[in-house]
Amino acid sequence: MAPRAALLLAAALLAAAAAAPRAAATGVFQVRRRFAAGGGGGNISALRAHDSSRRGRLLATADVPLGGLGLPTDTGLYYTEIRLGTPPKRYYVQVDTGSDLLWVNCITCDRCPRKSGIGIDLTLFDPKSSSSSKAVSCDQEFCSATYGGKLPGCKANVPCEYSVMYGDGSSTTGFFVTDALEYDQVSGDGKTQLANASVTFGCGAQQGGDLGSTDEALDGIIGFGQSNTSMLSQLAAAGKVKKIFAHCLDTVNGGGIFAIGDVVHPKVKTTPMIPNMPHYNVNLESIDVGGTKLQLPAHVFETGGKKGTIVDSGTTLTYLPEVVFKSLMLAVFNKHQDITFHDVQDFLCFKYPGSVDDGFPTITFHFEGDLPLHVYPHDYFFQNGNDVYCVGFQDGALQSKDGKDTVLLGDVVLSNKLVVYDLENEVIGWTDYNSAPLPLKLRMTRPAQHILSIHTISPPDGDFTGTSPWFCCC
Numbered sequence: 001m002a003p004r005a006a007l008l009l010a011a012a013l014l015a016a017a018a019a020a021p022r023a024a025a026t027g028v029f030q031v032r033r034r035f036a037a038g039g040g041g042g043n044i045s046a047l048r049a050h051d052s053s054r055r056g057r058l059l060a061t062a063d064v065p066l067g068g069l070g071l072p073t074d075t076g077l078y079y080t081e082i083r084l085g086t087p088p089k090r091y092y093v094q095v096d097t098g099s100d101l102l103w104v105n106c107i108t109c110d111r112c113p114r115k116s117g118i119g120i121d122l123t124l125f126d127p128k129s130s131s132s133s134k135a136v137s138c139d140q141e142f143c144s145a146t147y148g149g150k151l152p153g154c155k156a157n158v159p160c161e162y163s164v165m166y167g168d169g170s171s172t173t174g175f176f177v178t179d180a181l182e183y184d185q186v187s188g189d190g191k192t193q194l195a196n197a198s199v200t201f202g203c204g205a206q207q208g209g210d211l212g213s214t215d216e217a218l219d220g221i222i223g224f225g226q227s228n229t230s231m232l233s234q235l236a237a238a239g240k241v242k243k244i245f246a247h248c249l250d251t252v253n254g255g256g257i258f259a260i261g262d263v264v265h266p267k268v269k270t271t272p273m274i275p276n277m278p279h280y281n282v283n284l285e286s287i288d289v290g291g292t293k294l295q296l297p298a299h300v301f302e303t304g305g306k307k308g309t310i311v312d313s314g315t316t317l318t319y320l321p322e323v324v325f326k327s328l329m330l331a332v333f334n335k336h337q338d339i340t341f342h343d344v345q346d347f348l349c350f351k352y353p354g355s356v357d358d359g360f361p362t363i364t365f366h367f368e369g370d371l372p373l374h375v376y377p378h379d380y381f382f383q384n385g386n387d388v389y390c391v392g393f394q395d396g397a398l399q400s401k402d403g404k405d406t407v408l409l410g411d412v413v414l415s416n417k418l419v420v421y422d423l424e425n426e427v428i429g430w431t432d433y434n435s436a437p438l439p440l441k442l443r444m445t446r447p448a449q450h451i452l453s454i455h456t457i458s459p460p461d462g463d464f465t466g467t468s469p470w471f472c473c474c
Helices: 041-060 141-147 231-237 322-332
Strands: 010-013 027-033 078-084 089-096 102-110 161-165 171-186 192-208 220-223 244-249 256-260 262-265 269-272 284-289 308-311 318-320 341-344 347-351 363-367 371-375 381-383 388-391 393-395 406-409 417-422 427-432 440-443
Touching (some): 141 171, 244 262, 318 322, 371 427
Parallel strands (some): 102 192, 318 393
Antiparallel strands (some): 010 027, 027 171, 078 089, 171 192, 244 256, 262 440, 269 427, 284 363, 318 406, 347 388
């Protein structure tokens, strides 16, 4: 495993609104890096393959298709450990803001990976081995809500199934079950105790394409999308949590945080989410480089169909329409006409001996509501060897026909910022936040009774260490 500093990422389930009849539980999930830090250029191809597959899934699917984190040279994706069933068993799932469903591979699965190339033990979920597991039939409310009405030909005791085909050719098929989710509840003395909630999730019966590969295999995915099928929505509906979550992806010190709850410090300015969209879409209004506004055609900022701007922490790079990409690159390198570019596994790279922050301009994306997103050179360039830097922006037209008119904002522009997704008020916001030395303060239902701890993730068999009332830090 990588050094502890590279493995930080805590995910905290916070309390529900004060109007709830009883105090909601405060829970904690450990989240770890999916790939070890410190990789070299060899990991660039893996990063591109991951993003290519993800964009195919994200852009070709309307409903059920992080969270990711890390530098492109590290392919730094993250996963968390959850416990399902009675007695509870451990499952490792990718944290994903670009999808909705929580699903794990099932015991009857065809082509589900039995081992993983990232050094974790995989577990197949067996409904029969859990005394609290219940199958979800097609005539139950959850199934009707998922599909917008009763399914044709539905009869009592017929399972509620799901099937998703992704744009990259991968697929997942299975059925829904309801069972106990066990997590760590933070008690008033700063320690944790076990708590549980009932959630409905997918039991994967067949995986195709990349989802059946053992190279980067996990037990499943936990989606933090907007639909009522997500774990977040289910816990919120049960009065367990608020429907608000935040992340801080820290590429400076490694790791970050992933928390559910109402952030009260630092203050975050927000922009409206575009309603009735399957992903976290926002209105981008303009882009400037070094304070100079790019002259871009109006259609670049239109929303609808396969146009618009998506915020997605499960994508590592940032993808731009061709006209935006070319204008941006010309402006960024305007004062460096003498730089010689070379190709490193399809990435645009160059040699630069000085500080990129001193030599290159800040890029600012401007959103509805006068919300800026500042992207600094150390964010949009990543180092790939001694004095060699590569560009983290990509021309979307060269990567996917579906995404050629879409602005897809990934970790390259979201890192080292606190990003808040407030689904209750349908807004997204962010602020520059190198969170390693700074506390993150979150509102709790009864602060006198509940304490959120600082958690440092040690290697897989290690324990949480460090506590501090009301704070969670990267």
